[in-house]
Amino acid sequence: MEGDVAGSSRGNGADSSARFRNSEELQDWMNEEGDGSADMSASDVDMLKRAWRNEKAAPEVLPFQTLLVERVREQILLMEDNLVAFSGEISEELMLSLYRMDLDRTLFLLRAYLRTRLNKIEKFALHVLKAQELWDRLSEQEQDYAQRFTDSLHKHFQQTVLGKLPYGYQSIMKQATSSEEDDMIPEPNLDTFVFCRSKRAIGAFQLDEKGDETVDLMADDLYILRYRPIKDLLDNDRIELV
Amino acid sequence: MYGKKASQLCQELSRIEDDQLHPFNNDLFNQVLEESNEHFYQLESRMTKMHADGLDLQTTQNQDYYGGLIHHLSLLRNKRCLLTYIYQRTQNIQRLRWQLGAVLPEDIQERLNHFEKEYFKSYSDLIGSYMTSIDLDLVVDVTPPKDPYIQVRVMDDVGEVFLDDQSTSLLRNSIHLMKRTEAEPLISQGLLEEFAG
Structure with missing residues (x-):
């Protein structure tokens, strides 16, 4: 089902564009979308789809795709304007409906992407707040969200439980003051297994520090691996999670 | 038995069907809190006793030390269970915000305690202001659109x-x-x- 969210059901540019010659934007859309699949460079929507899938499969929150989201949002605005501009033309109803569908799918992707991130931020809010590396991965708005979410959860815990416990046991970070580290913060399990696919052949890849375990990553093959060792490959965009 | 009530509290959570929110179990919840404070009292009195006997709290391993340790650990366990109970409920409360919007129906309101209502409100405001800040409504479109x-x-x-x-x-x-x-x-x-x- 996910597979056809954003990718399919597009009109074929060559066939139907004749009627749209009066509109440069629509023409652009047809050209851009029509032969996108054959093109080597993925469209922004495809990239957003990949970012969303990675985000869904990865146990920790990934870097926010600032530029990509910006571009997609601009495209959405443009598409909305186009829809309004052409909504009067009854003869183009089918094309407009396809166009509308394309817009809706893009919007869905964007929303799903942002929602997935919020979910993870909520789940590991305290951890995200503490780890600078993770904190930097959030957008400005998400940082604000994480901060306020933690505050309100902390307040709630304080009012219901922590404030009523004896002195020394009231921290949200530590089980008791005698704990040396913050031992009460949920962290994502980076050793969980993920499904991933390599885009190009990477060759023998080391799965642990000792080098006992290696896997030969071939292009387009599916692997089930632990997340931690392949994290860097994901950062460098050499593999994708599915 | 120590920790029994706290585990009952958590068992209650696991009995509940996924998306059900039961009325807050004030009775049991408060009993666990009381028990926790009692543990602390017991722990403290043992520590005071050891202190009075002039024993070093770090190194002595007599009956008072182990007695106190058990109370300490029971207290930690209770804390964990209480927080789990509250946290699981907040998960449900958060989900309700996404499913039902900013205003909860009467029958669900009744199952929340005072603090949970407050939490719902602040969570709801939080979602609202995040969506305003990014100028996008995230509540719609939960399933991939097949047809516009x-x-x-x-x-x-x-x-x-x-x-x-x-x-x-x-x-x-x-x-x-x-x-x-x-x-x-x-x-x-x-x-x-x-x-x-």
């Missing part, structure tokens, strides 16, 4: 509403074709249902 339009049946007289900038009258049992994005909030409020003709 869906057919819906009206469950109850809703009256005049503005859909797609046109005034439409939603009468009970009437069937409409409308934009999915516009229909979804009404469906989750129970005013419409998807109609597969």
